Amino acid sequence: MNERNATDLGAGVASTGDTEEQRGLIQYIKASSIKFSALLLRPHDDKEIMQLSKSIKEVGLLQPIIVRLKDGFYEIVAGNRRFTACKALGWRKIPCYVLDLDDKAMFEMALIENVQRKTMTPLEEAESFRRYVEEKGWGSVAELASRIGKSSAYISKRIALLDLPTDVRDRIANNEIFPSAAEEILTIKDKEKQSELANMIAARRLTIKKARLLVDQLKKKESLVGNNSSSIVDTILVNDMIMAGSNTYSPQQQECEYDDISQQLNQITTKGYDHLTIKYHKAFDRAIVASKICMNNMDDVLKDVEENWLVYELLLQQRTTIHSIIDLLQKEKRNLRRARLFRYI
Structure with missing residues (x-):
């Protein structure tokens, strides 16, 4: 890594803020x-x-990737693309933030970064939200929403996109229709009609307002003649107001207009804690991570001296000491949380 890369690293660290x-x-x-x-x-x-x-x-790597220690390796929490790009450049060492995270905390942190940086497509968001709530069972929609700084409605609507027919999801993935319009389609339960609606919305580049009017017209017609109405196309053709004009904005631009603007700061468990609480808890977190890195490095040293049992045993005792230090740090951190000793420091 060249000198410029190392210098630019400082800017990346500063840009992360109190996170x-x-x-x-x-x-x-x-x-x-x-x-x-x-x-x-x-x-x-x-x-x-x-x-x-x-x-x-x-310009260098402006923000290090985020990793956690797992099974003797460093597993990427956030920064897959940055890591791949650095490897493509032939970098042998890569600057990383090393954190102590379980699977749930890791998933939450990756989601927060990707949602804030808007690096995921709507369907990737939907699948990630579904995995968190349904597959992993880590929390409710409301709990996930508070974690990533979005509304519960935003989470629920994204997950619901996965119930659409494959051809409709393909149109979303290809930016032929934007997610907010697809959410209107979800109010129609008939899968075939959902596909017809998506085809027409994509062909006409309908705005969300016009897509909503189109869905409303279909519902009104069905309420009058029942579900045996011939085709959505018939409904569309008689509604000149909906079909008038064409949309000159891209799906991405329109989506921004209707995006949920309730962005929350400090998503990671800082609610209810003052500045000193955060400072002292982070001090313990850093100490735990430093000790785990030390123990991981000690494992590499032990592998190199396995043939000398005396040296191996002496070093193994030191590794055990490091492990005990980690246990003690974790215990004291829990005690600090329970007793809130920071109030008296």
Whole structure:
């Protein structure tokens, strides 16, 4: 890594602000020791990685990737694309924030970063939200919403997109219709009619308002003639108001107009704690991470001296001491939380 990369790293650290990253330590870690997480793995776009590699080569890595220690390796929490781009540039060591996280906290942190940076597509968001709430059972929709700074309605509507027919989801993925219009389609339960609606909305580039009017017209017609109405197309053709004009905005621009604007700061469990609480808890978190890194490095040393049993046993005792220190730090951190000793410091 060149001198410029190391210098630019400071800007990346500063840009993170008072966030969860400060609970960990920054380390330069061998690329061969960093692994993708099966829990968070998302497909990469080769063209996007090439562009990111070019940017990193020109200005450096402005923000380290975030990792956690697991099974002797460093597992990526956030920064899959940055890691891939750095490897493509031939970097042997990569700057990382090392955090002590369980699966749930890891998933939450990755979600927060990706939602804030808007790096996920609507359907990727939907699948991630579904995994958190339904597959993993880590919390309710309301709990997830408070974690990532979105409304419960936003979470529920995103998850509901996964109930749409495959062809409709494909149109969303291809930016042929924007998610807010797809949410209107969800109010129609007939799958075939959902597909017809999506086809017409995509062909006419209907705004959300016009898509809503279209759905309302269909519901009114069905209430009069029942579910045996011939086709949605018939309903559309008699509604000149809906069909008048064409939408000149891209799906992404329109989605921004209707995006949920309730952004919350400090999503990671800082509610109800004052500045000193955060400071002291982060101090324990950093100490725990530092000790775990030390123990992980000690494991590498032990592998190199296995043939000398005397040296091995002496070092193994020191590793046991480090492990005891980690246990003690975790215990004292729990005591601090329970007793709120920071009030008397």
